[in-house]
Amino acid sequence: MQPAQHGTDALVPAPSTGYRPRLALISAIAMALAACSSNISVPLKGQFPEPIVGALPLSMGILYQDELRTFRHEEPDSRLKVELGPPNVKLFDQIFSKMFEQAVPVTTQQPGPGFDAVVEPMIETFEYLEPAISGSEFYAVTIRYRISVYDPSGGVIASWSLVAYGKSRSRALNSGQSLGEATLRAMRDAAAILSTEFKDQKQVKAWLLARNTQ
Amino acid sequence: MSDPAVYSSAAVCRIAAITLCVSTLVAGCMTSRVEEIRQTATGITAGDAIVILTRRDHTEIEPEESFHGCIEKQLSRGQKPFDLRPQAEFVDYMFPWFEPRLAPATPDALPELLKQPGVAEKITASGVRYIVWVDGTTEVMDGGGSLSCTAGPTGAGCFGFTWWDKDSDYEASIWDLHNLESAGTISADVEGTSYMPAIVVPIPLIARTQSVACKGLARQIERFLVAGQ
Numbered sequence: 001m002q003p004a005q006h007g008t009d010a011l012v013p014a015p016s017t018g019y020r021p022r023l024a025l026i027s028a029i030a031m032a033l034a035a036c037s038s039n040i041s042v043p044l045k046g047q048f049p050e051p052i053v054g055a056l057p058l059s060m061g062i063l064y065q066d067e068l069r070t071f072r073h074e075e076p077d078s079r080l081k082v083e084l085g086p087p088n089v090k091l092f093d094q095i096f097s098k099m100f101e102q103a104v105p106v107t108t109q110q111p112g113p114g115f116d117a118v119v120e121p122m123i124e125t126f127e128y129l130e131p132a133i134s135g136s137e138f139y140a141v142t143i144r145y146r147i148s149v150y151d152p153s154g155g156v157i158a159s160w161s162l163v164a165y166g167k168s169r170s171r172a173l174n175s176g177q178s179l180g181e182a183t184l185r186a187m188r189d190a191a192a193i194l195s196t197e198f199k200d201q202k203q204v205k206a207w208l209l210a211r212n213t214q
Numbered sequence: 215m216s217d218p219a220v221y222s223s224a225a226v227c228r229i230a231a232i233t234l235c236v237s238t239l240v241a242g243c244m245t246s247r248v249e250e251i252r253q254t255a256t257g258i259t260a261g262d263a264i265v266i267l268t269r270r271d272h273t274e275i276e277p278e279e280s281f282h283g284c285i286e287k288q289l290s291r292g293q294k295p296f297d298l299r300p301q302a303e304f305v306d307y308m309f310p311w312f313e314p315r316l317a318p319a320t321p322d323a324l325p326e327l328l329k330q331p332g333v334a335e336k337i338t339a340s341g342v343r344y345i346v347w348v349d350g351t352t353e354v355m356d357g358g359g360s361l362s363c364t365a366g367p368t369g370a371g372c373f374g375f376t377w378w379d380k381d382s383d384y385e386a387s388i389w390d391l392h393n394l395e396s397a398g399t400i401s402a403d404v405e406g407t408s409y410m411p412a413i414v415v416p417i418p419l420i421a422r423t424q425s426v427a428c429k430g431l432a433r434q435i436e437r438f439l440v441a442g443q
Contacts, residue, residue: 049309054331136274169278185314192310 045180048094048188051195055098056208061106061118061152062096064089073126080179084123084143088187092121095191099198110154116211117157118150121194124161128179131170138167139175141182145190149204158203164190244406244421248430252398254390256439262343263297264289264439265304269349270314277348277384281428285348285386288432294440299342308336321389321396328394343391346435350384352424355405361412372412381405382427386435400438402431 069089073082096103096119109118124144131137143166148159166185168178199208266285268277282301289296305312311333318327328334357378364371382404388397406421 049306051310052308052330052332052336053310138274138276167276169276188310188313189315192313192316195310196316 048091048191051095051098051191053098053195055101056199058100058116059102059104059114060096060100061111061115062092062103063106063109063118063120064092065120065122068122071123071126080176082126082128082179082183084126084183087184088121088123091187091191095195099195108154109150110152112152115152117152117207120148120150122146122148126183128182130175137169139170139178139182140167141165141179141186143183143186143190147194147198147201149207157207158201160201160203162190162193164193244404244423244426246402246404246426246430248400248402248434250398250400250434250438252438254393254395254397256344256388256390256397258296258343258439261297261341263299263341264344264346265299265301265342266346266348267301267304267312267317269347270317275349275351277350278352278424281352281384281424282348284425284428285346285432285435288429289436292436296436296439297341299340304340304342307340308333321394324389324391324394337391344397344439345389345391347387347389348384348431349387350382352380352382352427355379355381359410361410361416363412363416371414372416373414375409375411377407377409379405379407380421380423382423384427384431386431388435388438398438400431400434402427402434404430 069085071085071088073084074080093103104115106115106118109120111118122145124146125142126144127142129140131139134140143164145162145164146159147162149157151157164186166182166187166189168181168185171178198204266282266289268282270276286298286300290298310316311327311330318324328337357376359374359376361372361374361376363373382402384403385399385401387399389395390397404423404427406423406426408421409419410416411419
């Protein structure tokens with residue numbers, strides 16, 4: 001390995017066998033400090049599984065507002081940035097395609113005839129708790145969604161809050177990955193609740209009964 | 215407090231090598247207890263697969279990934295390795311029914327789960343006969359002592375003594391998906407004290423309670439499933 005060409009050259013005496021461990025230690029500390037001073041984008045990668053649920057015989061419009069598509073969580077006093085929009089759209093696409101016989105993207109709450117209703121998911125809040133604050137070994141994430149269902153003329157059929165939770169064990173020097181895992185678990189939790197409890201939500205149930213669709 | 219002894223890098227390396235040898239030969243003290251409660255006869259036939267699932271409810275106690283990996287590793291080797299389905303694959307395959315919020319908490323919930331559209335067919339197609347739910351964790355219970363280290367231009371050294379108690383307490387609940395009932399429960403509880411004396415170089419005498427609990431639990435799961443035929 002070549003000696004460092006800049007930075008550490010001025011601090012370290014001429015390389016010799018005895019100084020190599022110290023040079024390595026200084027380099028490691030410098031790299032760790034550099035990592036600490038930069039922002040960390042929380043990775044939210046991976047495929048979401050298809051839910052095993054019976055599809056409701058409905059033709060649903062799926063509406064994603066720009067607030068959802070571009071939702072990002074960034075705290076001024078934190079180095080962590082969480083891009084929640086795109087992975088949530090991917091998640092909802094996956095579950096809605098299995099929850100309804102037809103799930104068609106729409107751009108308005110009044111798509112007109114041809115649709116039984118429109119469903120619109122939104123993220124209201126994203127909160128996380130770090131182990132340093134909670135005193136536990138886990139990163140904990142809570143995502144509060146709002147799910148709204150409209151009739152084809154834009155009238156509200158149902159609107160309710162869905163609170164999803166995920167946690168992941170803290171990893172040394174990799175807080176971004178731990179927070180990313182906790183966030184993905186919270187999103188999976190949301191998918192689990194929505195895909196299994198949608199038709200049992202009080203107002204939706206009444207609407208389905210009125211339509212004779214169960 | 216007096217300054218710890220300071221030695222040259224070469225001397226520290228020599229002492230470190232010796233202490234590494236000593237610490238690999240000497241470990242902390244441990245007590246181990248593995249218990250089994252059998253409720254029904256078990257048996258494994260060709261085509262019967264097993265999945266090891268960790269309980270991930272929304273509490274502070276959750277088995278470590280390393281523990282789950284250790285159990286899977288132990289059960290997938292040997293003369294007659296089990297046909298194991300990876301946890302992540304199975305949970306995705308059965309999504310969302312084995313997510314923390316929806317996963318059945320007791321075998322009594324299995325009939326209701328199998329009534330859900332498509333669930334029974336998917337379980338049959340997976341070939342999974344037994345679900346082994348692993349719960350528990352390893353915790354540091356107590357500790358004490360003090361150890362200080364110092365480093366200078368000519369070397370480094372440590373002096374002191376610390377100790378800590380660890381408790382690895384795990385339980386495996388084995389569910390038979392053919393009969394939709396609990397086949398039994400196995401628990402492993404390993405307590406141990408680790409020591410770290412330091413005279414120039416720290417000598418870790420680690421009680422590997424989690425590893426012992428894993429091996430004890432895996433061995434007993436294997437016997438439980440095979441010997442119950």
